[in-house]
Amino acid sequence: MRKDCLSGNQKRSALGAGRILFASLASLSFSSGYQDSRLKKFFSRNGTVILGFIFILSLIVLFAVGLSQNRKTSENFKYGIVFDAGSSHTTMYIYKWSAEKVNDTGLVYEIEACKVKGPGISTYATKLQELPIYLTQCMGRAKELIPKYKHQETPIYLGATAGMRLLSLEDAKLANKILSAVTSLLSSYPFNFRGARIISGSEEGAYGWITINYLLGILKEKQYSKDPSLEKNESQETYGALDLGGASTQITFVPKTVTKNTASKLMKFRLYGKNYSVFTHSYLCYGMDQALLRKLAKDSKNAVLEAYMEPCFHPGYERTVDLHEIYNTTCAWTFKVWLPFNKIRIQGSGNFEKCLQSINELFSISYCRYTSCAFNSVSRPSVHGKFGAFSAYYYVMEFLNLTSDKVSSRDMVNEKMRTFCSTPWEVVNTTFIGVKEKYLSEYCFAGSYILKLLEYYNFTDYWNHIEFMDKINNNAEAGWTLGYMLNLTNIIPAELPPPKPFSRPTYISLMVVFSLVLAAVFILGSVLFHKSWYFWN
Numbered sequence: 001m002r003k004d005c006l007s008g009n010q011k012r013s014a015l016g017a018g019r020i021l022f023a024s025l026a027s028l029s030f031s032s033g034y035q036d037s038r039l040k041k042f043f044s045r046n047g048t049v050i051l052g053f054i055f056i057l058s059l060i061v062l063f064a065v066g067l068s069q070n071r072k073t074s075e076n077f078k079y080g081i082v083f084d085a086g087s088s089h090t091t092m093y094i095y096k097w098s099a100e101k102v103n104d105t106g107l108v109y110e111i112e113a114c115k116v117k118g119p120g121i122s123t124y125a126t127k128l129q130e131l132p133i134y135l136t137q138c139m140g141r142a143k144e145l146i147p148k149y150k151h152q153e154t155p156i157y158l159g160a161t162a163g164m165r166l167l168s169l170e171d172a173k174l175a176n177k178i179l180s181a182v183t184s185l186l187s188s189y190p191f192n193f194r195g196a197r198i199i200s201g202s203e204e205g206a207y208g209w210i211t212i213n214y215l216l217g218i219l220k221e222k223q224y225s226k227d228p229s230l231e232k233n234e235s236q237e238t239y240g241a242l243d244l245g246g247a248s249t250q251i252t253f254v255p256k257t258v259t260k261n262t263a264s265k266l267m268k269f270r271l272y273g274k275n276y277s278v279f280t281h282s283y284l285c286y287g288m289d290q291a292l293l294r295k296l297a298k299d300s301k302n303a304v305l306e307a308y309m310e311p312c313f314h315p316g317y318e319r320t321v322d323l324h325e326i327y328n329t330t331c332a333w334t335f336k337v338w339l340p341f342n343k344i345r346i347q348g349s350g351n352f353e354k355c356l357q358s359i360n361e362l363f364s365i366s367y368c369r370y371t372s373c374a375f376n377s378v379s380r381p382s383v384h385g386k387f388g389a390f391s392a393y394y395y396v397m398e399f400l401n402l403t404s405d406k407v408s409s410r411d412m413v414n415e416k417m418r419t420f421c422s423t424p425w426e427v428v429n430t431t432f433i434g435v436k437e438k439y440l441s442e443y444c445f446a447g448s449y450i451l452k453l454l455e456y457y458n459f460t461d462y463w464n465h466i467e468f469m470d471k472i473n474n475n476a477e478a479g480w481t482l483g484y485m486l487n488l489t490n491i492i493p494a495e496l497p498p499p500k501p502f503s504r505p506t507y508i509s510l511m512v513v514f515s516l517v518l519a520a521v522f523i524l525g526s527v528l529f530h531k532s533w534y535f536w537n
């Protein structure tokens, strides 16, 4: 029978594996009946091939498992462009992500933040013809950085914030003219232009909140969390977002409890299969530039002989301002008084305490129809959890060397500000060479303003819950633009994306088991092969 089995070269390859095992077992039993010369020949010729075949097969299985778990990301990248047309300046952000891993947190990252030279877009109402030059440099960067064959499919959005909101309140037609000019300009580029619009303050706050929680990996972590207690504490896990711009400021967070007072201010999102009710409020005219303008307008009434002492400017600093320019703005006109001159000279006195007192008057707390208000009669659910503070919050704290890892209390900030404000302008100016004079001269006001703003939000005893942040995890800058694009391109799905073929522990266990099996097969095969070889020879 054995001879029958071994006869016929065609059958050998099909039955090779069975035979080799059989022959090997036989060799172990030292049965003399297997000393067939053809079997010896077959085995000596094909044994290595068969072992090799098993080895390669196992490798293929391992490779396939590995591949399904960690699919390659390099080939298919997507790009998105968002213009942040802020009140003080415009920045163009380019984002890049892998088309395959689109649902993974942190995989969208910023590859460019191109600062457009010039002021905010709202100042172009009377010089529309200058818009092409304004945008051309950054659009050139986009053409350079995004591969040509991707241009047509790359979406491009422009969102305008508080500067355009103000212009729209003053003259809606002018604001629309700017948007139309920008629309026709951006449509002329080879990208997929998806619109230029003024985003609302609530959108600005909410998208900023999405951005930071996406970049911090919080939205996605919760999705995979198996800990049921995290479900209940959902609101504590997300970071609140604090954005301070030139013309408006936003506070956004998931409140612990929702009262009927705050219900109208909630925005609802379903992200990665989880519902979020986010409280958000945007204060127009409470951005840093507009706040300073309002303060100067308010205090201009103290001017004597065209000059007044300003506690929020450094001693020795002087600035002349045109009263017409201050009074004719939407934010400051309420402070208008009649004065017998057109310009005033503002002289710094660098008095931190007086500066704080003076800033107090910008916040109206006299009327609150809710249980608790931040200011200007806006309901204020109690803040809790951690907060990420970005934009001007970060620029100012970074300049003062007071970002989260270096500061532990509000008292430290107070102390630093007191010393900084009283430092003569001459010293400040010669110490911080290279810092733009506009920024440098206003950091005393800015730091004091931030202290007051956060006090009204009720962060006084909560200061150490704030992290001043710029770029998160080296991925992208904190701000509303990424959240806006994630939303418009459906990168964050409402529902859970399908799970990976294997969880990470299963994947690792599988790899280990397969490797052990592979090694065992190989060793056993080699032992058996050599034994039978010696036996037959």
Ligand SMILES: Nc1ccn([C@@H]2O[C@H](COP(=O)(O)OP(=O)(O)OP(=O)(O)O)[C@@H](O)[C@H]2O)c(=O)n1
Pocket (backbone or CB within 6 Å): 085, 086, 087, 088, 089, 120, 161, 162, 163, 244, 245, 246, 247, 248, 249, 287, 288, 289, 391, 392, 395, 396, 438, 439, 446
């Ligand atoms: N290195 C920097 C850069 C900016 N600023 C200040 O930060 C504020 C502007 O912040 P930004 O976030 O750029 O505002 P915009 O987006 O232009 O304004 P908004 O969001 O209100 O439209 C301005 O007061 C500007 O003087 C600063 O103090 N230091």
Ligand SMILES: [Ca+2]
Pocket (backbone or CB within 6 Å): 086, 087, 161, 244, 245, 246, 391
């Ligand atoms: Ca902004």
